[in-house]
Amino acid sequence: MKTAQDIKPHNVVLIDGSPWLVQKADYTKSGRNSAIMKMKLKNLLTGSSTETVYKFDDKVEMVSLDKIDTTFSYKADDLYVFVDEEYNQYELSAGDLETVLPFIVDGMTDICSAVFFEGKVISVDLPITIVRQIDYTEDAARGDTSGKVMKIAKLANGTEIKVPDFCNTGDWIEIDSRTTEYKCRTKAPA
Numbered sequence: 050m051k052t053a054q055d056i057k058p059h060n061v062v063l064i065d066g067s068p069w070l071v072q073k074a075d076y077t078k079s080g081r082n083s084a085i086m087k088m089k090l091k092n093l094l095t096g097s098s099t100e101t102v103y104k105f106d107d108k109v110e111m112v113s114l115d116k117i118d119t120t121f122s123y124k125a126d127d128l129y130v131f132v133d134e135e136y137n138q139y140e141l142s143a144g145d146l147e148t149v150l151p152f153i154v155d156g157m158t159d160i161c162s163a164v165f166f167e168g169k170v171i172s173v174d175l176p177i178t179i180v181r182q183i184d185y186t187e188d189a190a191r192g193d194t195s196g197k198v199m200k201i202a203k204l205a206n207g208t209e210i211k212v213p214d215f216c217n218t219g220d221w222i223e224i225d226s227r228t229t230e231y232k233c234r235t236k237a238p239a
Contacts, residue, residue: 051111053086053103061093063110068093068166074137076105093164093171096144115165119173121157129153131163131173139163139170149175151208152226158238180238181205182221189214 056062060071073089084105091098103109119131119139128140143150149161152175162174186202198214202222212222212231223232 052105053088053107053109054084054105056086056088056109060116061112063112064090064091067095068112068114068171072098077104093166096147112166113205114171116162116174117165118160119163120160121153124155129173133163137172139172141173145172147194149173149226151206151229152179152181152204152224154181154204154206177221177226178232179226180221180223180235182208182237183216183218185214185218186212186216 054076056071056074058071058074060074061068062071063069064217066118069090069092071088072091073087075087076084076206077087078084086105086107087100088103089098089100096109117133119133122130122132122138124130127142129143129146131139131141145151149172159176159179161176163170164172164174171200181204183202187200189200199211200208200216202212202216203209210224210229210231216231216234218220221237222234224230227234
C-alpha cells in the first residue's frame with residue numbers, strides 16, 4: 050500500500066478488484082483545503098477511463114503486472130496474435146490494443162511486452178522507440194526552410210503522424226510510441 054501522493058503516471062493501482070493504469074496524477078494544495086491528488090485512470094480490463102480525486106494520505110493498493118517479451122505474429126479476423134520465444138500464442142482483440150494498434154503492421158520485428166494480470170494477458174506494450182517507413186507524404190513546399198514546418202505522413206497501415214517538411218515518401222523514421230510523435234529520420238531496420 051502506498052499513499053496517494055506517491056502515485057506517479059504509468060503506475061498500476063488496484064481499485065475494486067480491477068487494475069487501473071494511472072495516466073495522469075496531479076498534486077494540488079490550496080490554502081484552506083487539504084492536499085489532494087487528481088488522477089486520470091484507465092481500466093486495463095475494460096478500457097474505460099475515469100477521473101478521480103484522493104486525499105494525499107489515502108492508501109492505494111499498487112499492482113505489479115507480469116510481462117513477457119513477445120513479437121507480433123499475425124492478425125486473424127479481429128484478433129491479433131503475439132508469440133513468445135517458446136512459441137506460446139497470446140490473442141488480443143483490437144479493443145485490448147487500442148493505444149498501440151496504429152503501429153502494429155505485418156512483418157514488424159519489434160520486441161513487445163505482453164502484460165498479464167492474474168494469469169491473463171490484458172495488453173501489449175511497444176518499445177518506446179519504433180521505426181516505421183513513410184508510405185506517403187506530400188512534397189516539401191519550396192522556400193520555407195525554418196525547420197519547424199510540419200506535414201502529415203501516412204504509414205503503411207494508414208496511420209497518420211506529423212513529420213518535418215524535409216521527410217519524404219520512403220524515408221524511415223523513429224517514432225515515440227507513447228506520444229506518437231516523430232523523433233528523427235533513421236536507416237531501415239536490419
